[in-house]
Structures are given as C-alpha cells and as structure tokens.
Amino acid sequence: AMAGGLEPDLAALRQELSGPAAVSVLIALIAVAVTFLIWRFVQSRRSSRKAVLLLGLCDAGKTLLFARLLSGRYRDTQTSITDSSATYRVSQDKSTSVTLIDLPGHESLRLQFLERFKAAARAIVFVVDSVAFQREVKDVAEFLYQVLVDGTILKNAPALLIACNKQDVTMAKSAKLIQQQLEKELNTLRVTRSAAPTSLDSSGGPAQLGKKGKDFDFSQLPMKVEFVECSARGSKGEEGDADLEGLEKWLVKVA
C-alpha cells in the first residue's frame, strides 16, 4: 500500500521536473548560490584587514603619532589604557582610507589588545623610541618577537614598518643602527625563546623566525619590512608640523 501511495507522487514529481518550470527553478537556485558565494568573498575581503595598527613600547609616541596623522595638530598625551581608532584618508586624491588603531603599549595590556585586533591588521607600524633605544633594546626586541611569531600575523603577513620616532632629539639613533641592533637581538631571542615555554595557542612550539642556519635578517620574514625615521613632535617645536613624510608615503603604498 505504501509503495502504491508513493508511485503516483513520484510520477507527479518527475512530470514537474521535466517541465520548463524545472529549468527556471534550477537556474534560480544556482543564481542564489553564486550570489551567496560572491557576497561572502567580498565580505571577507572587505571587512578583514583594513586596519593599520600602531604598536610599540610605552612612551614610544604612538598616541601623538595617531593625533598628528589624523588632525595635524600637537596634543599632550598620557599613557593609554585603551585603544583608539579612527578612519584615516590616505591621500587627498585617492578615496582610499584605512582605519588607524592606536593600541596601548603597557606590558599588561599590549598582548590583550594585540589579540583583539591582529586579525584585522592589514599593516603594522611598530613605533620605536630612538632616543631610549639603547637602553630598551631588549624590551623592544621582545615585543617585536612576540608580534612576529604570532600565528595569525604569520599567516596574514601584514606589511611591517618600523618607525624610529623622536628623531628631533639630537641623541636619536639612526634607522640603520636600530635595524642592525634589532637583528642581533632577535637572533639571540629566537634561541632562548625556543628553549623557553610555548603558549597553548600555537600548537607545537613557537614558530621559527627566519632561516635556521643563518643569522637573523629582516628579509627572511614572510612580510615586507621597512625602516623609516620620523618625528611626531616635529623639529620646530609643538607649533610646527610633524616630520612624517616617510610614514605617510608608506601608508599610501600600503592602503
């Protein structure tokens, strides 16, 4: 009785499918599927990676850099305890814009905020205090190392710019010197850190930084690394403009 009940239904279905309505139904389904896929693709491309992160140690000058880029004026700043973000128009003629995100540099906060924003990072500006660099080289290298071995960042490989800030002070170190010292320090760090504990997130050991046999070099990294000198305060004092040409040019390139 059941088989008998099904038979006429199947026959009716077959009849329906063979008609012209079937073709249109099929086309509609395909169109929906294709639109869905295209929408997902565009969505993922659009929302992921529009942010430029400003990272660095405490007192490197990130917040002032943020203020200068966005408004052009000098502002007094204090230690940030939370992030600030705003849209930055890269240049006057092109209408591309990126989201500039200024993250706090304090040790207790920096990793938490990095976790939150690293997936959306299209480029990273690592701000270094060129005056205090000699004293702080180990801390700078440690933070840079933590940024570079992060899984998400290795996967996305956002462009990295190391901005040697505070060049208006006479004792500031040059970008070349900073690069050399950082390479040396990172070379040592990757040995000591691989002997130290790993975090639970990265499965099986910290990622190897650079090539194993040779000394560490920034060119061995999967992302493009550049060094630029800049001064957020500006050489003409607080009233004058900041010296951010290199940084702005790089932002145009990256956007």
Add this chain to the structure above:
Amino acid sequence: MLDFFTIFSKGGLVLWCFQGVRGPAATAPVNALIRSVLLQERGGNNSFTHEALTLKYKLDNQFELVFVVGFQKILTLTYVDKLIDDVHKEFRDKYRNEFQQKGALGLLNGTFDFKDDFMRLLRDAEESSRVRAPTVMKTFEQSLKSQKTVKCMIETRGEKPKEKVKNKKNKGSKKEGTEAAAAPSKASGGDKQPSAAGDKEELTKDEILQKNREEFFRRHMKAGEKSRSPKPDAQKEKGKKPRVWDLGNSNAKVLDYSNSATNGSAEACPVEEFDPDMALGDKNREPGRLYDLEYESEDEAEEEKVVQNTSKPSAKKGGLGGMFGMLKGLVGSKSLTREDMDPVLEKMKDHLIAKNVAAEIAVQLCESVAKKLEGKVMGTFTTVTSTVKQALQEALVQILQPQRRVDVLRDVMDAQRHRRPYVVTFCGVNGVGKSTNLAKISFWLIENGFSVLIAACDTFRAGAVEQLRTHTRRLNALHPPESHGGRTMVQLYEKGYGKDAAGIAMEAISYGRCGAGGAAVPPAVPPPHPSRPFPVPPARNQGFDVVLVDTAGRMQDNAPLMTALAKLIAVNAPDLVLFVGEALVGNEAVDQLVKFNKALADHSMAQTPRLIDGIVLTKFDTIDDKVGAAISMTYITSKPIVFVGTGQTYCDLRSLNAKAVVAALMKA
C-alpha cells in the same frame, strides 16, 4: 591650592588641563597613577600618593574619560571630592555631542574650552568648604551631666563612684534576691545578679562578704565529694594492668629497622643505582625545552549562553510594564549602576575566594572592576553578568602579565658576555620546595648548555647539604662531563653546617667567577676531614655560568632570620631574587610576600633596595583548579611568576600560561 587638574581620554589624549600655582608638569605623576593604580587593578581606593603630591581621580566609563586632580600631600583639602564630581558632571554635559557622535576624531579635533567653568566650580567648592557656622557650645541644660543625680557623684571613701552608678540599677533587683530564705538560694541568687550585671564591676562590701560566704560553702561541699572520689580511684588502680598489644612484647631494639651501618655516617651511604627514568619521568621530551602548563581550554561560551538563557525567560515573565523595562534593559543602551553590579560582584568575589584567592585581594579586585564598569553602557543582548565576567577576566589576565617577562636564558647569556656568573637566590618559608625546584632549574640550565654552581647556604636544616649533594651527583650522572667537552656541568659549593650564609654565598660567587682569571682571594681549601669526603677542589679555571644560592626556609615573622636573609641579598647583590611559594597557600601568601619585601627593603643600604624579582610557584600539581595563589602573589608584588613546579622529577618545570590560569579560575 590645587597643583593641577587634568581631563584625558582613556586612549591617552589630554582633553583639558589646568596648571595651578606651582607648575611642574602633570604628566609624570599622572603616568605613575595610571601605571600603579589603574593598570594594576588597585582602583578601589580613589586616591594615590606620588612623591609630594596626592592625586585623586574619577573614571567616566561611559565616555572613557579620566579626571585627575593633584595637590600637595601636606594639605588636606576637603572640597576635592565634591569638585571632581561637579566637574565631571558639567564637562560631560557640555561636550556630550563630541563624545557621542564623533568618537576619536571628535576628541582630536574638538577644542575643550573649559577654563571659565572650571574656575567657577573651583570657587564654589572652596567657598562651600570654608563657610561653616562655628559650633555653638552646648548649654548646661543640654548636656548629659545635668541629668545625673547628685548622689551618684558623691565619692565615699574606699570605693569608686563608677560602681555606684551601676549598683544603683542593681540595688533594685537585688532587694528581691535578698528576701529569699535559705543561704544557698541566697548565694545562688546573689551569684546570678552580679554576673548578670557585668563581669568586671567591683562589688560593694556586703556583696564581697556574701560572695566569700558562698565560696566557702561551695568549697566545703566539694571537699566532701572529693574525699569520696579518691577511694574508688584507689580501688581502680589496684586492678589496672598494662595494656598488651600484639607485638607489644618486643622492645625498641627489635622495632628499629634502620640499617645500623648507614645511620649517621656519610661515607657509608651507598651510591645508589641511579635510575635516570625515575628521575626524569617523561621519556618523550625535548631536552632543554621548558614546556608550558597543560590545561584544557574550556569553552567559555557555554557558560555565557547558559547565563543569557536564564535571563531571557525572566524577561518574558512579569507584567507589561515590567517586561518592557526588562526588554529595554536587554536591548537598549542601559548604563551599569552600582546596584546592578553588586550582586554579581558578590558572587564573583565568593567564587574567587573559593578558588583560593586571598580574601582581601578578591575584595580589592572586585572593587576595582566595579569602578571600571560604573556608568558603562552595555551593548545589545549583553547581560550584567557577562559584562562583569568579561571585565574581571581581562583584569585577571592583566594582573598575571605585570612586567617584562623574566627571561633567564637571555640574562645568563648577557652575564656570560661580561664574564661573570649570573647569581640567582631562592628564598621562602619552610617547606615550600626551594631545594627541589633549585635542582629542577639547574637541570634545565644544564640542558641548555650552561654550567651551574650550587651554593649550599642553608646551613641550618639537617640534611640540606646532603640533599643538594645527592642532586648534584644525579645531575652529573645525567650529564657527565664527557658529553659536555670535559667540563663539569654542575658542582656543589658547601661549607657544612652552622656557618654564616652570607659569607658562604660571597665565597661561592667569587669561586664561580674564577674562570675569568684574576678572581679575588680564592676560597681556602678546607683540610680533608672524615665527615667530608667530598673536598672542594682548588679553584682553577672553574668559571661557572650560573650560581644558584639555596637559603634556609624561614618564617616571615622571625625578625633575626629575616635580617640575615636581607643581609645576604644586600651584600651579595644577586641578579635575580626568586621567592618560592607553594600554590597551596591561601591568605598567608599576602602576609609572606609583604613581610619578605619589607624586610628586604628595610635592611638594604642602597637607594633602590633589591626586592623580590620573581616568583616560583610550586606544588602546582596538588591543586586542581584552585589556582588563586598565583593571582594573590602577582597582585601583591606585581612581579611575574617565572617558573611553575608541577612535581618532583627534574622535568616538572613549566612556565605560566596566563590565559589557562584565568580560564581555570573563572570556570564554575
């Protein structure tokens, strides 16, 4: 009167600043405030002292602003709190548009011209504190003295007036008691009343007499009983027999199972068959690598979903008005108030205390989180519980990552470059695992290719030197000199018992430095002695990379021992001072750390005293998820936890994983 008043956003931009009479820049003190108070979750108390200034602050969590006022410490200005509140309200109302609509760009581009309003508010506040009617003296009629009777104030010879006042109350009630007939009942009645009226009051002459009479009667009666009781006891004694156990016939000699040969003499102690598997435990491990603590990272989302589910049905209950209000609370922009947060915070505080966080720290932490969340606008579909839990979780992660991570290997390499040994000192109370973890750390260092000198500065505890000697022997068996190019990787420097620990440490450090050539006076080679078959070899090209100094355990209250420890650390200036604490400790952790730090600070002659640099958390395998001790210790010292000990074999050394620990803490 005020030194400065700043208003800045949490993102770091200073919106408005007022520099008072004495004008040093406000930046440094405010930065110190941010780093010590806000970032270390000590935000419960809203004032902070920095050098000569007192800073008071207020957070606006809705628009992410901070208001800070600074004034000289020696002044006590009473109007400051009111001033901050008024300024907060007015500033917020005046610039509400900038904050709400334009976000960060609004803060950057807006001009905050607040000076006039501020001066006005300041003037009002100063005036309100000044104007207060001088207190009028009370007249005689209003005072209490006029209500006492004259009689009670008359002193009679030999008795105090105070009791007279109290006895006035008693006399009324006593009169009924004294009318009772028999002596015992009188005694008991009189007994009751003085005890009811108060234990400490003195009795009048009559009452004293009566009391003595009662005592006499009582004793007399007791004496009668006593004379009766010894008799049955004596009878019992005759019948008393010694109890016989099954093995009770044997005496002490038979019960002594210790090997007579080895008891007490070191030479006869046989070199045991060293089993590397037993010592090492884990076979499949990478040598030299320090693994991380393993925790199953629980799915936090489950908990939160459960919480939300329970809150949504409650929204459906209730009348129309109530439902509307609750829906609005769920969906709309509801700002958190103290009353909303209090029950949740209470629960979280109890939860933390149940997880072995010290009580005062749990309280301070919850206070700080409340301050951070007050007035914050919740997003859609977030409940109070989830917001508070999220904030608490962030605060806990923040506490566990206080400072630059102590990277021992990196620092040892630095010291190697300067041709001097890296000195680590272990201190702590008794029985926390200093020697065991010292052995584990030396194993880890040897695996990474550094040679270790162990200084046995525990000259008090019986067997301390032998314990370290056994460890040294085992480590040398695991890493014989042949496999490291003929270099002895680990050696023990000891001078027996009873000597001065600081002196031994100094000698050990100079012995460790000897390889660089041109050390100070080489340590005197002690003559061979029958009780010391392990003579200290003459110092010759014996440079060591790391010197680990083991000290005796001492209680934090023991002043002379704390002085001795402080002297050891001040004189020898070690590179790293590690406090070893066990994870089982509860509220004691706070006391231990505070007193240790205090002792180190008090007895140091230097400007910046050497305090505890890091913490080693031991016996972590004995607690399941009651990991609160980690929070207590890092909160008190704000120094990181460098190592975690999870067992007694050499491989049980891990490093702290902040996220895993916080996950275990927040787990229900």
